[in-house]
Amino acid sequence: MSNYDVLFLPHNKKITVHGGESILRAAMSAGVHINASCGGEGVCGKCRIIIEKGTVEGGITEMLSKDDLEKGYRLACRSLIKSDLVVRIPTESVVDAGVLNKQSTPRRAAHIKEIDFEELKEKGLFLPPVEKRYLELPEPTAQDNLPDVSRLVSYLKLNHDEHRLVVDLPVIRKIPDVLRAEGFKVTATLARPVHEGRKTHIINVQPGDTTGQNYAIAVDIGTTTIYGQLIDLKTGEVLGQHGDFNGQISYGEDVISRIVYAEKAGGLEKLHNVVIKTINQLIDKIIRRSGIDPDSISSITLAGNTTMTQLFLKINPRYIRRAPYVPASTLYPPIKAVDLGLHLGDHVTALVYPEISSYVGGDIVAGVMGSGIYRTEKLTLYMDIGTNAEIVIGNKDWLACAACSAGPAFEGGGIKFGMRATNGAIEDFSIDPVTFEPMNITIGNVRPKGICGSGLIIMVATMFEMGIINSLGKFDRDLDTPRIRKSDDIYEYVLAWKENTQINRDVVLTEIDIENFIRAKGAIYSGCMTLLNEVGLDIDALDRIILAGGFGSYVDLEKSMTIGLLPEIDLDKVTFIGNGSLMGAKMSSLTNRIRQDVVEVTKKMTNFELSETVSYMDNYVAALFLPHTDINKFPKLKARLETCKTVKK
Amino acid sequence: MSNYDVLFLPHNKKITVHGGESILRAAMSAGVHINASCGGEGVCGKCRIIIEKGTVEGGITEMLSKDDLEKGYRLACRSLIKSDLVVRIPTESVVDAGVLNKQSTPRRAAHIKEIDFEELKEKGLFLPPVEKRYLELPEPTAQDNLPDVSRLVSYLKLNHDEHRLVVDLPVIRKIPDVLRAEGFKVTATLARPVHEGRKTHIINVQPGDTTGQNYAIAVDIGTTTIYGQLIDLKTGEVLGQHGDFNGQISYGEDVISRIVYAEKAGGLEKLHNVVIKTINQLIDKIIRRSGIDPDSISSITLAGNTTMTQLFLKINPRYIRRAPYVPASTLYPPIKAVDLGLHLGDHVTALVYPEISSYVGGDIVAGVMGSGIYRTEKLTLYMDIGTNAEIVIGNKDWLACAACSAGPAFEGGGIKFGMRATNGAIEDFSIDPVTFEPMNITIGNVRPKGICGSGLIIMVATMFEMGIINSLGKFDRDLDTPRIRKSDDIYEYVLAWKENTQINRDVVLTEIDIENFIRAKGAIYSGCMTLLNEVGLDIDALDRIILAGGFGSYVDLEKSMTIGLLPEIDLDKVTFIGNGSLMGAKMSSLTNRIRQDVVEVTKKMTNFELSETVSYMDNYVAALFLPHTDINKFPKLKARLETCKTVKK
Numbered sequence A, B: 001m002s003n004y005d006v007l008f009l010p011h012n013k014k015i016t017v018h019g020g021e022s023i024l025r026a027a028m029s030a031g032v033h034i035n036a037s038c039g040g041e042g043v044c045g046k047c048r049i050i051i052e053k054g055t056v057e058g059g060i061t062e063m064l065s066k067d068d069l070e071k072g073y074r075l076a077c078r079s080l081i082k083s084d085l086v087v088r089i090p091t092e093s094v095v096d097a098g099v100l101n102k103q104s105t106p107r108r109a110a111h112i113k114e115i116d117f118e119e120l121k122e123k124g125l126f127l128p129p130v131e132k133r134y135l136e137l138p139e140p141t142a143q144d145n146l147p148d149v150s151r152l153v154s155y156l157k158l159n160h161d162e163h164r165l166v167v168d169l170p171v172i173r174k175i176p177d178v179l180r181a182e183g184f185k186v187t188a189t190l191a192r193p194v195h196e197g198r199k200t201h202i203i204n205v206q207p208g209d210t211t212g213q214n215y216a217i218a219v220d221i222g223t224t225t226i227y228g229q230l231i232d233l234k235t236g237e238v239l240g241q242h243g244d245f246n247g248q249i250s251y252g253e254d255v256i257s258r259i260v261y262a263e264k265a266g267g268l269e270k271l272h273n274v275v276i277k278t279i280n281q282l283i284d285k286i287i288r289r290s291g292i293d294p295d296s297i298s299s300i301t302l303a304g305n306t307t308m309t310q311l312f313l314k315i316n317p318r319y320i321r322r323a324p325y326v327p328a329s330t331l332y333p334p335i336k337a338v339d340l341g342l343h344l345g346d347h348v349t350a351l352v353y354p355e356i357s358s359y360v361g362g363d364i365v366a367g368v369m370g371s372g373i374y375r376t377e378k379l380t381l382y383m384d385i386g387t388n389a390e391i392v393i394g395n396k397d398w399l400a401c402a403a404c405s406a407g408p409a410f411e412g413g414g415i416k417f418g419m420r421a422t423n424g425a426i427e428d429f430s431i432d433p434v435t436f437e438p439m440n441i442t443i444g445n446v447r448p449k450g451i452c453g454s455g456l457i458i459m460v461a462t463m464f465e466m467g468i469i470n471s472l473g474k475f476d477r478d479l480d481t482p483r484i485r486k487s488d489d490i491y492e493y494v495l496a497w498k499e500n501t502q503i504n505r506d507v508v509l510t511e512i513d514i515e516n517f518i519r520a521k522g523a524i525y526s527g528c529m530t531l532l533n534e535v536g537l538d539i540d541a542l543d544r545i546i547l548a549g550g551f552g553s554y555v556d557l558e559k560s561m562t563i564g565l566l567p568e569i570d571l572d573k574v575t576f577i578g579n580g581s582l583m584g585a586k587m588s589s590l591t592n593r594i595r596q597d598v599v600e601v602t603k604k605m606t607n608f609e610l611s612e613t614v615s616y617m618d619n620y621v622a623a624l625f626l627p628h629t630d631i632n633k634f635p636k637l638k639a640r641l642e643t644c645k646t647v648k649k
Helices: A023-030 A066-071 A097-102 A117-122 A148-160 A169-181 A247-251 A255-262 A267-290 A306-312 A362-371 A453-465 A511-534 A557-562 A580-590 A592-604 A614-622 A635-648 B023-030 B066-071 B097-102 B117-122 B148-160 B169-181 B247-251 B255-263 B267-290 B306-312 B362-371 B453-465 B511-534 B550-554 B557-562 B580-590 B592-604 B614-622 B635-648
Strands: A003-009 A013-018 A048-053 A056-058 A073-075 A079-081 A085-088 A130-136 A165-167 A185-191 A200-207 A215-221 A225-232 A238-245 A297-304 A349-352 A380-385 A389-394 A399-404 A425-431 A438-442 A484-487 A490-496 A507-510 A544-548 A574-578 A605-607 B003-009 B013-018 B048-053 B056-058 B073-075 B079-081 B085-088 B130-136 B165-167 B185-191 B200-207 B215-221 B225-232 B238-245 B297-304 B349-352 B380-385 B389-394 B399-404 B425-431 B438-442 B484-487 B490-496 B507-510 B544-548 B574-578 B605-608
Touching (some): A003 A023, A013 A023, A023 A085, A023 A425, A066 A073, A148 A165, A185 A297, A215 A267, A247 A255, A297 A306, A297 A362, A297 A580, A362 A544, A362 A574, A362 A592, A380 A511, A380 A580, A389 A511, A425 A453, A438 A490, A453 A511, A511 A614, A544 A580, A557 A635, B003 B023, B013 B023, B023 B079, B023 B085, B023 B425, B023 B438, B148 B185, B148 B200, B215 B362, B215 B580, B225 B267, B225 B580, B247 B267, B267 B306, B297 B306, B306 B362, B362 B389, B362 B574, B453 B557, B453 B635, B490 B511, B511 B605, B544 B550, B580 B592, B592 B605
Parallel strands (some): A003 A085, A297 A349, B003 B085, B215 B297, B399 B605
Antiparallel strands (some): A003 A013, A048 A073, A048 A085, A056 A079, A130 A185, A185 A200, A225 A238, A389 A399, A484 A490, A490 A507, B003 B013, B048 B073, B185 B200, B225 B238, B380 B389
């Protein structure tokens, strides 16, 4: 798809976007406000713009008169960009030119970092955990009637210099027929020991030369979603990927309700079977799509939070939710995949990521391993905000971690119209600083149903920057707009009038919502502060931030700093790694170095139970403001807010 | 039961026997001949004796007249000894006094040796493979919320100096509830590494203090019979033992027919399931009888021949019976007992004895380990004669082994009236040197049905010593007795006339039987000779003989040397260890030293495929005589035979 330049007038802001993008979204990205209530479905008719130059597709509606159309009017939300454009926002939508410079900067998401297999090799981190060796063995005779296994082992020594070999039972069972299938031409799959001095296991034998086919599966067992990847162990390439809802969702949305279910008679068994079923469906789908031979899958690595891991392994998670929150274990031995009921060859061992505590799980450890923060000098803040929020701070010398009781605000919990990031959720937002009319953009460009986490951050940040809410999250009672009103004694802002929604109710953001949201972001920020304080550092010591989890990719970094969710830092020091848990699982599939290091790393990771840490409550109370009691921790924001005040005056 | 002295007149031979024994058996043990055709059932009425002093129970029959009874006549076979006795053999049964000194010496079985647990400890051989440790753990608090597993591990370090611990998944699954069952008082079961430097596995946790209960199961998987033992790991004591027919018998009597069945569709699965079922029934029975807690069984060790082992492990034994006779493997990794379908806790690991070749199996290796011949200076011949015959010769410096194609003669195969050692089999025999009337003793003291292996040895030896058959196994055609006759052109000896049998046919021993028998014993003896020759030694280099297998306990040593089955050696240098396979399995259960040594020992054991060994055929042909072509290899027998000739003259 081509990229096009779009120039917005009278703002005189230019942005480069992918062809096919709507003008509304392009404007949002450019930081240009256009009134838009209906989320992009084209029903409110407010986002009128004029195409002064170039071609768009669509944007024509009965809400525009013939005269309008001739003048070049279109609805921004339905106009798809097909060439370089000059777009004018008509004055009825902008109100006056004085506000142009008060618009927020263009949205800035974190840049994305992925694993580079070649870099791994260069850094000497590549110790393949599973390798294949091809052999042409002499056939047995009366004078040379070695047992089949001994024949294989001795020629692996002779021809490939392989020593200290152990043969697993499935191989012993297969070997007589496999050796004779193609005249004693055979490929052996060797699983290397994680720790030096241990033995190499011969885990599989296949007739003929199959050295070209050697694969691994990496799985992130999320509370909501499970992702699987098929990895080519020769190239490090991801050959297939698939995600699906964790089948356990029917038994409870969050870890606590899953634990409650697991405590019922037969509940643990049920949840275990259901998650295995989901993973099996995922594996089956990935294998089918890729067309590989399932027998050439040599390993599976999985990571999940502590509860998900215990349910996956059929370990009663009962005590995870009871003070003093004790998990059964944090380290797991390698387990035969078939023993867990996984649809993989009986030669496949499942490696499960170790954990730190009941609420800092294998998904976080995997993220620490996958992102490499345990190997760097740089003091890094690693954050994974999903159903739960976990943070790790540290570098190669030390690591501190904590689970933040942020609650589910970022997934829509505790917010009147909060919802998951699915169709109809307002995900992006801007506000007219004079009329206070909103610009709502929804997932799927449909009429709004509610607000998702990333939208919420943008809303609160935007309103705060514009002075619509104060640092306590309270609306300015003096503003002259019907959108801010008092209902049931609670102030709220109307994002979309009911006729522009899918639910036939006004979609609003209330002061209670904002309060809950501030508590959530405060819990996370104060978690970071507490970890830093406990090692005698302050927030400015951070060299970089790594964001993980689905949430991280959608988050507007600057807005997150505006509300005090993220510490203020140069935006280019923030990296997004996507699914850190999956990344770690993939890394472990590719190199034993990670497996060697992981136990040491977990020993090094000091877990802080925030509720038991004295400094936490002070930090938490101080964080219950926008952005924080101490604005000096956010110097850039402070400067920006002062500019705003100047402009307003 | 009391022991009594029995004096036989006119022989003037005294013997001490258990009370309740029959006079017929006591006479046989004393080397006193009494005519007896019916095996001891009391129907032929030939074994008349006179009780001159003392009391017997029974022995009265209508075949004895009132007059006889008054004179003290009884039937020897039905008279049970109840006091010291003086017994006279009436002259009608002895013929004349001249033969008294030609009677064979009393029967001499090998002395029995069992494992001495205290001796093991003294010799430093006791490295317990599984131990239990009791702990009283502090309960977790908010300040001390270690994972359950970490708590256990750290206090095992602190209180018991246990290091390098690994925790298995079943333990992780159990630990949360087990710790809390008795207020964090808990017993951990530790499985020691076989090889130093490896890790100790925590394989089980139990509430409270169960250190007093720690057991192992040892199993011998025989082709015909499976034996199991329950062993107390604290004392080395055998708490229970049970044997049962291998359920696979319905699918074939010997290993070859089992392999043939295993090659059919579903056959391997079937045979595997059947042997597992037999073992499970055995385990269930032993556990039930002993009344122990099955959860306190910590290990199982099994030994069997190569085919039995492969079927037990569900490994296709197809190539074992095809030249060049290649087994799948000879070493097996430790395997979870539950993965094999065994009715044991999921913490139990099954150890399976390694093998040497397709026909020298784990039962023999177990015997070598259990009997300790690999640790001694003494040059030892180890023989296990069961369905197959295997021999090992060597000491701590070298070991050579071979399977002898003896055929099933010792189990009754190829013998016209051959049968297994069950009810009605003639197991002991003597012959009147003048009348050539037999003295048959059967298992169960019932009328004969046939001849078992031990009886056959005694018959052939006795007839050979008396000159009734010559060194080629041919009957003396000149003897004047109806018992030796020609039938269908084949000479035979009538052991029992049909009216005295259970089968209403004359039970006979034919020259063809003797020929087959000589081939069998020749195969075994020449196997020994070949192994010795290959290392440059002769038969007189042997320091001792160890007999293993059910057969060994019934065998008359001197008679076995007379026929040239065993090399001639001082009788007190022959030891019988019973079921060597079971003994080895028990030893491995008791000490890791055996497990450490066994791999080295199997490497040291040189297997000779006799059919491929040049010297074997010469040795075999030389052994097809009674006792051997070279009588000088049997100097004592030679002297005895010369005495006989003198007496005869």
